[in-house]
Amino acid sequence: MADILKKLESNTIYFKVLPGIKATTLEIETDRHSLIMEANVPVIKGKRKATYLKRKVFGVYEGVNVDDVINYMSSSSVKYKKIMVTPESFFKVKEAAEILEIELFKEYYFLFDECDRTMKDVAFRKKIILPMDDFFKFKNKAFISATAVVPSDPRFIEQNFTQVILEPTFDYGKPVEVLITNNVSVLLKEKIQENQDSMLCIFLNSIQAITSVIEDLQIKKECHIYCSKEKMYTLKTIGYNTFDNVPSDDRSSFANINFFTSRFNSAVDIMMNVNPIVIMATNLFFARHTMIDPRSEAVQIVGRFRNGVDKIIAITNIDKDLDAKTHEESIGYLEGCEESYSTIKTLRNSANNEGAKNTLDEALALVKYSEFVNEDGTKNHYMFDNFLYEESVKTIFESEDNFKAAYCNNYFKPTFEERNYVISDKDYKVAKNGISIKSLVQLIVNTIKRLTENPMAYQVDNRDVVMKELERSYPHIYQAYHVLGEQELIKNSYSKKQMKDAVKKKIELIDKRNFSFIHDLNHAFVDGYKAATKIILKHMQAIIDKHGLNLRASIKLFQEYFKTSARTTIKQPDTKGYVVYSAKFNRDPDTK
Template structure:
């Protein structure tokens, strides 16, 4: 969000193809990155941090997250990375070392430890070091959920030498920029650099993804690398699970906290940093890898970005910043770049003018409440006004002193601006159209089953209405499959996406075995459907010696099993014998063969096999 209020002088630096930023700056009279500057380098990968890491001066470089620091520290052994786990003593030892030009790479959260170590080592950071904030747009983009990203800002303005840099800079209307004579340095390539991108809008993101993967597999003859970017652990989980793409074919790149949220962890290739040997056939990246990280691959990958905005607003990306940054992660280029998008026309969005009016009104209200707090004579009344002040939504964009925070205000404006792009296809395409980095093509894919249908199928609502709607869609899908056998795989994907819950799976089983009319008469009632499927013959088969002996081989006396393990094992056993799995009576089924005892641990039910029957 370029400010219309913050008016800074701009200068231009021309850069030639394959020229590093260091050389371009020297041609324009700069021996290193200029101070008191916001450097808009236009393109990722021009070597701005390299320029500072090799400059003949001491530097502190603020990077948005740990993987960036790890990667750059590996390439520059004399640099020192600071993040969680690195102590002030270790930093102090580095500051006292014989490294001629100290280069400290740190996260915003760890900058405090750098200050602590510098004070103990009698080092004056503000006068002796150059501070560079890399990928400075993250300050505006992330502060709404990560207050700590702004921790170095006040210190930044105290440094004698300092700069902000990004290929896609965003900055707040902070008066200190003008007071300290900041300039905007625009790096202008003197060559054509536009990159191809296809924007696919759809009513079903998952199916569009599977179709695209199928098309790429045919085009690449089953070879090549695919890199998928999406800010949702749950979506990564569901895509991998449905594709059964485990083992050496798939890798997930996310934080350790993100990995703990994955449901399907067994045999999972998980990494919290990126190295070439980690890359598999299919690779999934969360938002911590959208910017700054260098992904060095021998071959060019096919890159897919997923924004399932209809069901997950956090998956939105900004065409002008995040899309460019994601493309720029691949230093050797990409084979194709695709953004799959579901739109949300009914999303609530405020215009910039509306946000400003809201802020102005809130400021007046907050000022009045502060006055009443100061005038209060007893502690109870003072506490009441404090609670009122802290409870206002305006407080979310204030600093610790209760004053309007320029970064948080910029973030509020920026978020609303990006949200508005995902309410209409035309707005999103227009936003891509004005980004100099991209040449845009677009298409739309429509499916019988939409993202909303999958969410509804997995939710709880009026069963009769849900059953009727779901059966109608299942019938249309089977009709499509019968008329066009080539669509079988795609249709079955769509069916699985809306029959994931036990109730929807039961409904679909009834549809297949009993037909549409009979299933409609059940009105979504689980008991009626189960009774209809579970015939006398199947009950006799479950009681047979054959199944009893097979159960004895699966479950062992003296062992304890979690409910999910029992569900999986019995479902697999029954499927081999074409028997219906009634999930409401699984434990009763197991009691046909064993004496059981049970216990609960943190909400999970465990069953111990005491003896055979």
């Protein structure tokens, strides 16, 4: 970067095109005070530990307080201050500057790194745009990203921002193996097993999906999971190797198999002593938020690996029911929402009655469009941009052709393969919450029935794998299906207790009718047999245990097999027991 730019200019949106060209490094090493906004903490921690930087950076995020910032900003030993801060902690820098009477907006250069996060994350992370009003107050400032998107915020035009594209003069496209499948869960596990001798870095934005893969393959010891601090602590308590930051200098600290959630998709430097195989997985039927956009997220992921990669694999399924809107439809939808919201707002402002005003205030707050409005009533342009972007991503995953087209860009040289299995993600992806036990049972029964269908129409027969996953995920329903059968299970599926009781009764009935068990009982208790109660029960339990039956010896059970006397005195003075008159099931001739 320093070869083409001596420093970053002001009021500029930089399109880096390629990640990892050291634009942030250039700003850190420029002789001026810098405030660098980073969307995620791991980026800041990585830069703090980086040994290749000529200057040390000061990180401001959760756990760092205003006093810490004051001490750094007032330090005479640091000539040019380099502060990296998250959007949520930006207020600490402002407070420190006010206390120290530093003219922050004049003295510091503000670089918003990976600036497209403002638009991509704002729907679930409202505070990411908190610094934007202050951003425009800085005399010197810039937006930068390898996958930057021009914001619709009119202040960029008002302040005459220019756009600079930093595009390489060489062919930078990387080969990628793109696999479109109807079963991401199975194909991902196959790819892990195929490449188990290589270092793997798997990007999958679902902790539940990650742990499911690990448990299915029984590879907990061989894996690291890189995720948020909150998830990290939860997973550590159940034995997973989890981290909220990637190693910066100790390159051997990675596991053979490494899983990453989306917080590591961009900006983080991943330094490894080997070139890994990178797998990017999207499973729409497991969670929509696992989508990896080939135009941006995939580019950023590959760019994390500063020493290069061995191979890139992208795995996805397709959902034709995403109901995505075209760009024109999205614009029309938002305009309609805005018009309706404005109508309600006008009614509210013209209302004279307090009750009417309160009612209309409630209506304004409940309308979904309220998410697209700032607290001061102005349009939230970043939410608008987010909606348009999200709909464009959904369009990609609506069809195989759209997905293939998205990978045909300057960043990638794709090869495509479609792989279909007998059972798809959609077939056995069953909601665990918000569904009745009866509906859940019916869904699983339908899936199991499909396992008996002719697999000839599919490329891969994955029925055994799916059956094992069903058994692991829904053991009680799986057992009930095989014990009770389809019709009996459905009859007894109104509650878990009803289903369990039915299974228990059926197993007891099956055990009671065990031919070998009955044969051994008849041999042990011949006609005329006489013994104390505890002796009878002891011998009967021994026979039950021998056959591994789910029964418990009792006189009531004993009398299901034999006609006996009433409880009587077997031995004086007071030993009570029973006399066997005859067997209720046919005896062999030698046991009468």
